[in-house]
Amino acid sequence: MGKKTKVxxxxxxxxxxxxxxxxxxxxxxxxxxxxxxxxxxxxxxxQIVEHPSLDDAYxxxxxALEDKGIKAEFDVKNAQGDASTNTxxxxxxxxxxxxxxxxxxTPSSQAALSATKDIPIIFSSVTDPVGAELVASxxxxxxxxxxxxxxxxxxxxxxxxxxxxxLGGKKVGMLYNAGEQNSVSQVESVKKxxxxxxxxxxxxxxxxxxxxxxxxxxxxxKVDAFYIxxxxxxxxxxxxxVSVSNDKKIPLLTADLDSLKRGAFAxxxxxxxxxGYQAGEMAAQVLEGKKPGEIPVEVPGKLKLMxxxxxxxxxxxxxxxxxxxxxxxxx
Numbered sequence: 001m002g003k004k005t006k007v008x009x010x011x012x013x014x015x016x017x018x019x020x021x022x023x024x025x026x027x028x029x030x031x032x033x034x035x036x037x038x039x040x041x042x043x044x045x046x047q048i049v050e051h052p053s054l055d056d057a058y059x060x061x062x063x064a065l066e067d068k069g070i071k072a073e074f075d076v077k078n079a080q081g082d083a084s085t086n087t088x089x090x091x092x093x094x095x096x097x098x099x100x101x102x103x104x105x106t107p108s109s110q111a112a113l114s115a116t117k118d119i120p121i122i123f124s125s126v127t128d129p130v131g132a133e134l135v136a137s138x139x140x141x142x143x144x145x146x147x148x149x150x151x152x153x154x155x156x157x158x159x160x161x162x163x164x165x166x167l168g169g170k171k172v173g174m175l176y177n178a179g180e181q182n183s184v185s186q187v188e189s190v191k192k193x194x195x196x197x198x199x200x201x202x203x204x205x206x207x208x209x210x211x212x213x214x215x216x217x218x219x220x221x222k223v224d225a226f227y228i229x230x231x232x233x234x235x236x237x238x239x240x241x242v243s244v245s246n247d248k249k250i251p252l253l254t255a256d257l258d259s260l261k262r263g264a265f266a267x268x269x270x271x272x273x274x275x276g277y278q279a280g281e282m283a284a285q286v287l288e289g290k291k292p293g294e295i296p297v298e299v300p301g302k303l304k305l306m307x308x309x310x311x312x313x314x315x316x317x318x319x320x321x322x323x324x325x326x327x328x329x330x331x
Contacts, residue, residue: 044093057276064280123147173223213240
């Protein structure tokens with residue numbers, strides 16, 4: 001054993017010890033057919049931060065594999081919002097040579113792709129995989145990666161029309177982390193639609209979850225409504241925005257349905273469980289022999305409007321009778 005080898009092993013052990021606190025192994029039962037009959041696949045899971053939407057996507061991914069009869073062992077790791085840990089997780093997973101990596105979020109997917117061009121990667125909860133340079137195109141990803149998008153093409157236009165036509169809004173406040181390509185892409189898309197509808201964007205950037213409440217307070221008095229895209233930093237601290245919305249009576253709309261349970265008023269969205277499930281079905285195809293680059297990227301199958309009645313009351317919003325035909329309600 002040479003000196004360089006000893007050093008490398010030491011670094012690998014240190015990385016493993018560092019990550020032991022943010023990862024765990026989970027199993028999934030099932031039998032697979034074809035060439036993989038009887039095999040237990042090793043799947044590495046990397047997630048940028050813990051919040052309900054991403055957690056639901058992973059649950060859907062895992063359930064789809066179970067439904068497909070795939071027997072697998074999952075090595076789950078969470079970066080807890082730390083970029084350095086996110087990179088270390090990717091390199092550690094690749095060093096363990098799993099059969100497939102499930103990358104849950106844009107930063108997780110980018111780190112995984114930087115770490116390997118050989119191991120198949122299935123992503124989910126990514127908004128703009130082309131802009132994030134994960135795939136060459138949605139129809140033909142062309143490398144070792146494919147997955148599901150967390151944005152429906154009609155979600156942003158429908159939300160902006162609702163703010164203008166149903167709430168009478170003119171200025172819309174958006175909080176986002178400018179370091180998240182996923183968020184920058186969404187905010188630019190929202191601004192484009194707002195320009196077409198004559199709405200005015202008012203933005204504030206945050207770096208950490210600790211910045212979110214102060215940023216929301218800085219926009220209070222300047223906006224008629226808040227719209228929060230699927231920004232991992234802001235969504236992780238959505239309760240801070242809810243607090244400001246309740247105090248200042250500003251409607252809070254989000255791009256994800258899960259935030260309604262945490263106090264947001266309304267969202268045109270889909271279930272993250274469903275796009276995770278779609279990603280799991282794609283992973284099953286890959287484990288059965290298909291190349292990721294030959295599987296087109298998929299969008300959410302169904303878009304719906306949901307409203308939280310208690311949140312509406314807290315924000316001073318009166319539910320209109322005509323909304324009964326447009327929306328599903330939750331409390």
